[in-house]
Amino acid sequence: MTRLTAEAKGVYVIAVTPFHADGRIDYDSTDRMVDFYLEVGATGLTVLGMMGEAPKLTIEESQAVVQRILARVQGRVPVVVGVSAPGFAQMQTLTRMVMDDGAAGVMIAPPGSLRTDDQIVGYYAQAADFIGDVPWVLQDFPLVTGVQMSVPVIARIIAANPTCVCLKHEDWPGLEKIGALRKAGTLDRRISILCGNGGVFLPEEMARGADGAMTGFAYPEMMVGVVENHAKGDMDRARDLFDAYLPLARFEQQPGLGLAVRKYALARRGVIADPALRRPGAALSAASRAEVDLLIARQERRLKELG
Amino acid sequence: MTRLTAEAKGVYVIAVTPFHADGRIDYDSTDRMVDFYLEVGATGLTVLGMMGEAPKLTIEESQAVVQRILARVQGRVPVVVGVSAPGFAQMQTLTRMVMDDGAAGVMIAPPGSLRTDDQIVGYYAQAADFIGDVPWVLQDFPLVTGVQMSVPVIARIIAANPTCVCLKHEDWPGLEKIGALRKAGTLDRRISILCGNGGVFLPEEMARGADGAMTGFAYPEMMVGVVENHAKGDMDRARDLFDAYLPLARFEQQPGLGLAVRKYALARRGVIADPALRRPGAALSAASRAEVDLLIARQERRLKELG
Amino acid sequence: MTRLTAEAKGVYVIAVTPFHADGRIDYDSTDRMVDFYLEVGATGLTVLGMMGEAPKLTIEESQAVVQRILARVQGRVPVVVGVSAPGFAQMQTLTRMVMDDGAAGVMIAPPGSLRTDDQIVGYYAQAADFIGDVPWVLQDFPLVTGVQMSVPVIARIIAANPTCVCLKHEDWPGLEKIGALRKAGTLDRRISILCGNGGVFLPEEMARGADGAMTGFAYPEMMVGVVENHAKGDMDRARDLFDAYLPLARFEQQPGLGLAVRKYALARRGVIADPALRRPGAALSAASRAEVDLLIARQERRLKELG
Amino acid sequence: MTRLTAEAKGVYVIAVTPFHADGRIDYDSTDRMVDFYLEVGATGLTVLGMMGEAPKLTIEESQAVVQRILARVQGRVPVVVGVSAPGFAQMQTLTRMVMDDGAAGVMIAPPGSLRTDDQIVGYYAQAADFIGDVPWVLQDFPLVTGVQMSVPVIARIIAANPTCVCLKHEDWPGLEKIGALRKAGTLDRRISILCGNGGVFLPEEMARGADGAMTGFAYPEMMVGVVENHAKGDMDRARDLFDAYLPLARFEQQPGLGLAVRKYALARRGVIADPALRRPGAALSAASRAEVDLLIARQERRLKELG
Numbered sequence A, B, C, D: 001m002t003r004l005t006a007e008a009k010g011v012y013v014i015a016v017t018p019f020h021a022d023g024r025i026d027y028d029s030t031d032r033m034v035d036f037y038l039e040v041g042a043t044g045l046t047v048l049g050m051m052g053e054a055p056k057l058t059i060e061e062s063q064a065v066v067q068r069i070l071a072r073v074q075g076r077v078p079v080v081v082g083v084s085a086p087g088f089a090q091m092q093t094l095t096r097m098v099m100d101d102g103a104a105g106v107m108i109a110p111p112g113s114l115r116t117d118d119q120i121v122g123y124y125a126q127a128a129d130f131i132g133d134v135p136w137v138l139q140d141f142p143l144v145t146g147v148q149m150s151v152p153v154i155a156r157i158i159a160a161n162p163t164c165v166c167l168k169h170e171d172w173p174g175l176e177k178i179g180a181l182r183k184a185g186t187l188d189r190r191i192s193i194l195c196g197n198g199g200v201f202l203p204e205e206m207a208r209g210a211d212g213a214m215t216g217f218a219y220p221e222m223m224v225g226v227v228e229n230h231a232k233g234d235m236d237r238a239r240d241l242f243d244a245y246l247p248l249a250r251f252e253q254q255p256g257l258g259l260a261v262r263k264y265a266l267a268r269r270g271v272i273a274d275p276a277l278r279r280p281g282a283a284l285s286a287a288s289r290a291e292v293d294l295l296i297a298r299q300e301r302r303l304k305e306l307g
Helices: A027-039 A059-073 A088-101 A117-131 A151-160 A175-182 A202-208 A220-231 A235-252 A258-268 A286-306 B027-039 B059-073 B088-101 B117-131 B151-160 B175-182 B202-208 B220-232 B235-252 B258-268 B286-306 C027-039 C059-073 C088-101 C117-131 C151-160 C175-182 C202-208 C220-232 C235-252 C258-268 C286-306 D027-039 D059-073 D088-101 D117-131 D151-160 D175-182 D202-208 D220-232 D235-252 D258-268 D286-306
Strands: A010-014 A044-047 A079-082 A105-108 A136-140 A164-169 A192-195 A212-215 B010-014 B044-047 B079-082 B105-108 B136-140 B164-169 B192-195 B212-215 C010-014 C044-047 C079-082 C105-108 C136-140 C164-169 C192-195 C212-215 D010-014 D044-047 D079-082 D105-108 D136-140 D164-169 D192-195 D212-215
Touching: A010 A220, A027 A059, A044 A059, A059 A079, A059 A088, A079 A088, A088 A105, A088 A117, A105 A117, A105 A164, A117 A136, A117 A151, A117 D151, A136 A151, A151 A164, A151 A175, A151 D117, A164 A175, A175 A192, A175 A202, A175 C286, A202 A212, A202 A220, A202 A235, A202 C286, A212 A220, A220 A235, A235 A258, A235 A286, A235 C235, A235 C286, A258 A286, A286 C175, A286 C202, A286 C235, B010 B220, B027 B059, B044 B059, B059 B079, B059 B088, B079 B088, B088 B105, B088 B117, B105 B117, B105 B164, B117 B136, B117 B151, B117 C151, B136 B151, B151 B164, B151 B175, B151 C117, B164 B175, B175 B192, B175 B202, B175 D286, B202 B212, B202 B220, B202 B235, B202 D286, B212 B220, B220 B235, B235 B258, B235 B286, B235 D235, B235 D286, B258 B286, B286 D175, B286 D202, B286 D235, C010 C220, C027 C059, C044 C059, C059 C079, C059 C088, C079 C088, C088 C105, C088 C117, C105 C117, C105 C164, C117 C136, C117 C151, C136 C151, C151 C164, C151 C175, C164 C175, C175 C192, C175 C202, C202 C212, C202 C220, C202 C235, C212 C220, C220 C235, C235 C258, C235 C286, C258 C286, D010 D220, D027 D059, D044 D059, D059 D079, D059 D088, D079 D088, D088 D105, D088 D117, D105 D117, D105 D164, D117 D136, D117 D151, D136 D151, D151 D164, D151 D175, D164 D175, D175 D192, D175 D202, D202 D212, D202 D220, D202 D235, D212 D220, D220 D235, D235 D258, D235 D286, D258 D286
Parallel strands: A010 A044, A010 A212, A044 A079, A079 A105, A105 A136, A136 A164, A164 A192, A192 A212, B010 B044, B010 B212, B044 B079, B079 B105, B105 B136, B136 B164, B164 B192, B192 B212, C010 C044, C010 C212, C044 C079, C079 C105, C105 C136, C136 C164, C164 C192, C192 C212, D010 D044, D010 D212, D044 D079, D079 D105, D105 D136, D136 D164, D164 D192, D192 D212
Antiparallel strands: none
């Protein structure tokens, strides 16, 4: 069984959870989605993240979704599972389940009540203790969690917890943070840095030292293209691609609404059968759908120009 | 099976969840605690509330604790169960479980992300829809949830949801709110108002029109005494009792620390075997324990003076 | 003297406050900046906004900056002044000063302590009462203020306060809000809607019914181009321009850092002498400056392609 | 001119700002208030604090109030002035004014935007730099400011800023914090710790090592009595006094409403002519006034019993 390591790189797509219009989980679409993500070049998957509507699932559903995805992936790429929970008992239970099922690691976001540096460091020490010998991703997403992790705090967490192998970098602004983390001497060991925020800063993030993306933009081709062209040293091509997708990526990055945009685009592409979010979840208005259609049309035109 | 109604009154004690020092649930103490609460005059119990360390339990543990308590209560008083959850699917699952087991109703706190009046009203409409024909308590606790519910919002929630039968009033300050809710014409029907905040405003709350307390101060005798003397019209005696307990009640009301104080006092009284909180949870320092000891000694002296 | 009305449209540029490197106000650059904004097509100016470093100025400095700008504008376009303050006394004092000096109106953001609908409506009733017969702009910027104003709340504010003539729309996401406000029957009269957020949603905002922009992107040409082409009905051209500027606009939209990016770009364009922010204020790192340089180079190339 | 030092102790009363019913400052009441505070045993005064309605004053009014109070005090006790402001320029201006007028030092609360340890430490380094050689009080009041300062952060601030001589301790819960700050080795020098929170934890705070109170309960006799009896070693008497005042002190401690309670009690005592708060400010309902009347009557009865 593959385990997540500090060498993780490329594009870990944050998977959506497909639902039928009536709110039931759509497992056929889940299979198709896995195939799609791997075909476009995903080097990993992350499931039950915030954009996977994880809090809307019961524990049984969460496990069922993870098992279905793992069965379809068949070990071809590592699968990371979000296990953030209000208490450590639930986090521990879910972690054991998904690791037994074959997950490569877990991801943990901080609870919104944490404020001081010591509180944050203390929380992760306890979490790591509870989940035991399981590699995990530190999720740094202040816009949503309300928790600000400074560079020294991240350094303390990494120094104290050998099982922490990756940072899901989603601070905004966050470019200087990547720079600081990559500076010699900041961390006591190199970890993987994969970036979120729908990919809307990916070219700059790669240039600052990120290892790739962990986010779920409906056109993962953009992230794959940026990462691959960066690896080849062709940043101009990377930026051309990025710019072509940016108008839609920006539109998908709207808080609250973003997931509905993403699912609409995935349904439009035939990846999932229905764009439905489970309740409570914003439905996309006709005006928004028309805007997405227009943005996709312009995006295709621009990609054609670029060749 | 008793169901919670809008006529609920008296003292619904918020039960703690007793743990062994190693973090396992202490079921023997749970039994003893139920006996104790009923002996001192509780007219109801509320379990899995915020002060019941609910988020630290797995779903299986939550159900086991509720079942144990219901088995011990044997229908003598109604038992309300906190079912607040990040998603409606979990809320629904837990509600069905505990109602099948014999609970009298459930309690729902709002998620911290709600801001506008419409968002709050909309959330409760969805929650009520998910839990179906189950009586529920609206928990109004802005200090902890961050959600401010105005009087018009509470009126809209009550008008829209016939299954909402009780308000757990824990706004601070909140006396004017009780007054406004009890004013003719504010609500379209009378509901029960039971007050929290460790009971530190109980005399004034009763005078403003509350029906009792729903809180967990380690000396429920205080709440019982205030409510009973209020019913008899002897507010001077009610206040004398209240004042005697206030120095300790104030001490127990410290956020974060309060539950450790409460459990220490309950263990000292022989109600639970161990004052332990499950991790993560504040331990009481030697200095704090000495302060509680002193406050209890002074409290006993003062109660003796009062006769 | 021109007064702001509900017919305001076009591009109201949010002016920066130019400083010397040592923190003194740079009045020569202020003059040059006014000339620049008017040359590129601004139909109004907004000064002492959040991006104008208003809280870092003393009351004397605030007045001096406004007077200098008004003297340079010489009535050619209306000038709106941000007067948000912790108390109404200060708000009133500043409003009187700047209106006496020739401002066209003021802008008021809500204090972060407001939560319920009634609190927000009540706050603006008091503010409007204090400033008297002065036209004002309602600033709706939840990402920074933490205050969520629903459509019904905005409708109540507009109904209650005839002096409120314009909404500075900066909710995110906010497109549906514009749609709802423009729907017949939502408001009891039409007011101007000018959009913020650095212009990164301007094409969609115009399509939804906005009257223009009130924001400070370092290339106001973008906003002017989008608004003018929208007016001509050439949305394809508007979007081509928008897309060309979007990579930089996105970069400038980083919270906290954005103003430093904006001032760096304005200094690079020769508009202001020094990119310095008054303390406390983020300085732009060498890496960030290089990124801006690259984005501007690519932007110019793309604009040339577009012709 | 007396300057505040790290030896400050006793009771620094947080002064209210008396207003006439129409909102004008009531200077005669200000004089009477100063006399009253000194007569009941205040060892210092703090003006323009949060409970002094400072943000509702214009800069001119702020200076006038401080000058009036300083003129009446005539150097008999040190006067500390709150100078918290959105920007350093305003803070610097107000500090210079009041120090020139004869204040003993200033008090600075953190802006609510600060989150990480480094942000807090950095903010105070800048503030101290701006105000220059002026002794200052570090205000730690997370319930209102939203800023959590850990013990290591306070230690860093004190180590870095020799002009920081006093901590206004108003964390809640905060007893362990006092203990930690007083432990040998935590701070590199001893500073004064004066406690807030309306005095409702004063006996425990003194026992943990505080030097006194800096708060504004309408019966400063309570704080004076607790501090003096603690100094004499008679904590039982200190606690008897405390318990007698606690029901009212608790009532005055209600957020938002507390200042109206305080002013009502001060007006009832004849200290100030009118209980009015300047707008925006909560008025006390008839029900609340009756509750305060009752609490005062019971308080007087209990004090008589105690002798």
